[in-house]
Amino acid sequence: MVGSLSFMQKRDHKTAWRFLAPSLILYGLYVIFPIFFSLYLSITQWDGVSAAVTPLCLDGETSCFQNFIDLWNDDVFWMSLKNNIAWLLFFSLSAPLGLALALLFHVKAKAANFYKSLLFMPMVFSLVVVGTIWSWFLQPEFGLVEFLLKGIGLLKEGENFTLMASDRWATAGLIAAASWPHAAYCMVLYLAGLSNLQKNVIEAAEIEGVSRWQLLWYIVLPMLRPATVIVVIVTMIGALRAFDLISIMTAGGPANSSNVLALYMYQQTFENFRYGYGAAISVVLFAISLLLILLYLRQTLKDETGRS
Amino acid sequence: MKVLSLIGIALAGITSTALAAGGELIINSMHSDPTSKKAFETILGDFKKEHADIKVTVNTIDHESYKVQIRTWLPNNPPDVATWFAGNRAKFFVEKKLVEPLDDVFSTTTGQFSEGAMAAISFNGKKYLMPTNYYHWGFYYRKDLFQKAGVAAPPKTWDELIAAAQKLRAAGIIPIAIGTKQAWPSAAWFDFINMRVNGYPFHMNLLSGKGNYSSPEVKKTMATWAQLVKVGGFPETAPAMTWQEASALLWQGKAAMYLMGNFISSEIPSSVKAQVEFFPFPIIDPKIPTAQVAPTDVYFIPAKAKNKANAKLFMTFLARADVQQKYNEVTGLLPVNNKAKIDVTNTFLKSGQQILGQASGLSQFFDRDAEPEVAKVGMDGFVEFMRYPERTDAILSRIENTRKRVHR
Numbered sequence: 193m194v195g196s197l198s199f200m201q202k203r204d205h206k207t208a209w210r211f212l213a214p215s216l217i218l219y220g221l222y223v224i225f226p227i228f229f230s231l232y233l234s235i236t237q238w239d240g241v242s243a244a245v246t247p248l249c250l251d252g253e254t255s256c257f258q259n260f261i262d263l264w265n266d267d268v269f270w271m272s273l274k275n276n277i278a279w280l281l282f283f284s285l286s287a288p289l290g291l292a293l294a295l296l297f298h299v300k301a302k303a304a305n306f307y308k309s310l311l312f313m314p315m316v317f318s319l320v321v322v323g324t325i326w327s328w329f330l331q332p333e334f335g336l337v338e339f340l341l342k343g344i345g346l347l348k349e350g351e352n353f354t355l356m357a358s359d360r361w362a363t364a365g366l367i368a369a370a371s372w373p374h375a376a377y378c379m380v381l382y383l384a385g386l387s388n389l390q391k392n393v394i395e396a397a398e399i400e401g402v403s404r405w406q407l408l409w410y411i412v413l414p415m416l417r418p419a420t421v422i423v424v425i426v427t428m429i430g431a432l433r434a435f436d437l438i439s440i441m442t443a444g445g446p447a448n449s450s451n452v453l454a455l456y457m458y459q460q461t462f463e464n465f466r467y468g469y470g471a472a473i474s475v476v477l478f479a480i481s482l483l484l485i486l487l488y489l490r491q492t493l494k495d496e497t498g499r500s
Numbered sequence: 501m502k503v504l505s506l507i508g509i510a511l512a513g514i515t516s517t518a519l520a521a522g523g524e525l526i527i528n529s530m531h532s533d534p535t536s537k538k539a540f541e542t543i544l545g546d547f548k549k550e551h552a553d554i555k556v557t558v559n560t561i562d563h564e565s566y567k568v569q570i571r572t573w574l575p576n577n578p579p580d581v582a583t584w585f586a587g588n589r590a591k592f593f594v595e596k597k598l599v600e601p602l603d604d605v606f607s608t609t610t611g612q613f614s615e616g617a618m619a620a621i622s623f624n625g626k627k628y629l630m631p632t633n634y635y636h637w638g639f640y641y642r643k644d645l646f647q648k649a650g651v652a653a654p655p656k657t658w659d660e661l662i663a664a665a666q667k668l669r670a671a672g673i674i675p676i677a678i679g680t681k682q683a684w685p686s687a688a689w690f691d692f693i694n695m696r697v698n699g700y701p702f703h704m705n706l707l708s709g710k711g712n713y714s715s716p717e718v719k720k721t722m723a724t725w726a727q728l729v730k731v732g733g734f735p736e737t738a739p740a741m742t743w744q745e746a747s748a749l750l751w752q753g754k755a756a757m758y759l760m761g762n763f764i765s766s767e768i769p770s771s772v773k774a775q776v777e778f779f780p781f782p783i784i785d786p787k788i789p790t791a792q793v794a795p796t797d798v799y800f801i802p803a804k805a806k807n808k809a810n811a812k813l814f815m816t817f818l819a820r821a822d823v824q825q826k827y828n829e830v831t832g833l834l835p836v837n838n839k840a841k842i843d844v845t846n847t848f849l850k851s852g853q854q855i856l857g858q859a860s861g862l863s864q865f866f867d868r869d870a871e872p873e874v875a876k877v878g879m880d881g882f883v884e885f886m887r888y889p890e891r892t893d894a895i896l897s898r899i900e901n902t903r904k905r906v907h908r
Contacts, residue, residue, distance in 0.1 A: 241574070332741065333737060333745075333748075334745065354737055354740065356739070357736060357741075358739075359884070362740075445683060446883050447739075447884035465571065465873075
């Protein structure tokens with residue numbers, strides 16, 4: 193009896209591996225291998241054409257980490273990092289915004305469904321489309337925002353709406369545009385969370401006579417925790433890998449003032465053909481993402497085990 | 501009779517193999533926009549008629565992807581003919597021995613190509629590229645707005661340009677439109693001013709990576725440019741606009757001048773067509789010979805091409821005046837073969853042919869003449885400069901540091 197069970201288990205394992213194999217191979221080929229290959233490329237100076245790819249220190253350089261030393265002295269790298277931090281801070285505002293929208297529309301009514309689908313619409317668009325639409329909105333001379341501001345008298349005739357032309361404020365315009373679809377995404381995640389709430393707990397609280405704020409803060413939010421974990425992670429990842437929208441709306445300009453690491457990596461690699469340097473940027477970006485997500489997951493798991 | 505005709509067929513077969521090997525010809529093209537695609541198909545049809553025995557395959561890839569992908573297929577698995585740019589962008593591949601010399605093809609075309617054009621396709625004394633078309637750069641301006649602001653004639657000198665800018669500003673008109681959302685339009689200004697202030701040889705030497713961007717000569721170029729920035733020559737909204745959006749400023753009558761390539765002349769709306777005319781970039785130092793910016797499209801044979809004989813046949817075909825004429829009747833660009841005729845009723849083309857013919861030298865545009873990386877740092881720097889001209893020294897030293905690293 194015992195022997196046949198372990199035989200069954202063994203066979204099950206084999207079958208499981210067979211089923212897993214296709215996705216594991218793909219995952220290895222397209223995720224694991226590129227990570228390590230990028231790590232390797234980051235210590236080379238490959239131009240994308242030369243056949244041989246040798247590490248820098250075997251190629252006449254004093255240090256294998258020359259790319260990272262160059263990064264340290266690169267103003268654009270620091271500017272991009274600063275912008276990524278701004279993205280992390282301000283892009284995450286779309287999470288409470290999404291929560292507010294979810295709370296607002298978590299009612300059973302036809303009108304609510306209509307508004308929900310309206311708000312959800314930008315999620316359906318590709319980010320390239322979102323970027324193009326917002327470029328037009330924020331366009332000086334011909335844009336909608338300038339037209340509206342002129343209409344209400346905030347801009348005088350002959351003045352222009354120069355947000356996207358400003359090296360200080362262009363990133364603000366980008367984050368606003370990116371938050372539009374992302375807040376909708378957060379809303380959907382929270383709506384799913386809200387529909388899974390334990391009704392009896394809320395009813396009990398209402399019978400006890402708690403205020404709406406107390407209900408939200410002490411009962412609904414803790415119960416929404418699984419949704420919040422997902423929202424925070426997708427928001428963090430979204431802020432770190434911001435790329436398509438920036439590429440469309442400013443291409444990192446004016447003069448790199450709205451650049452971010454992901455876009456700078458792309459520009460160095462595929463526009464300047466510095467594959468090694470681009471890989472070095474991607475290694476830094478990878479390290480930052482990994483660190484943030486590990487820290488957050490660890491904290492979350494700690495809280496989970498602490499409570500149970 | 502039957503036997504004779506059979507022999508005839510066999511002979512015909514032999515002669516055609518002697519003339520052209522039959523077989524294949526694979527062409528990779530980056531000319532994916534409808535106009536240049538159509539132009540290429542027109543002459544390709546003629547080539548197929550002349551060489552019915554060659555099986556021609558064309559792969560058209562969009563411009564930006566082509567620029568990235570060429571690095572993968574050129575060293576490993578190249579076609580027989582590929583499209584590219586003249587100047588330093590091609591030099592990169594020539595130096596890596598990835599391009600087949602074309603001296604035998606050019607041996608039959610003496611006198612048909614100008615010396616300036618030959619300079620752009622020759623490296624270390626050998627000719628490598630077949631130029632089919634180029635276009636000129638200069639000012640497109642609104643006659644009516646000039647009149648309104650009291651600017652009597654198109655500026656011929658730098659001082660006249662500054663004066664015109666001041667008058668237009670005073671009349672509430674943006675003197676010169678520019679959109680630097682993509683940074684490249686700013687580089688045209690650097691190219692022209694540097695060539696006018698320091699001359700063509702200095703400019704080309706600088707961009708090939710041998711000069712110093714922090715030198716007093718380049719600082720003089722930037723100081724000249726700054727004069728125009730400081731009198732409000734450009735719109736402050738420039739970094740938020742693409743070059744197409746900036747051209748709308750000109751069509752809507754908000755801006756009076758626009759430094760652009762002649763590709764813009766086909767986009768002038770008919771409502772303002774009568775008001776738009778062309779003038780070449782003004783003279784800054786009368787002692788310096790006048791050079792022009794003229795990006796040139798070329799075809800070349802990769803060194804590892806499989807059907808080189810057919811590829812050479814195609815190059816000889818492309819060099820012909822009648823082919824270049826037919827090609828550019830569709831593209832609206834200027835043929836490089838000077839025996840090819842142009843549409844003389846097109847005043848923009850006529851001015852272009854005139855200024856390019858008299859030019860002491862032709863540059864290919866900043867981002868083709870300089871290394872891609874230097875070009876990127878340079879153009880970003882120019883955009884910053886147009887907003888903060890007081891940062892000139894810091895910007896130039898940033899470009900210079902990049903140049904030193906790239907060309908060490």
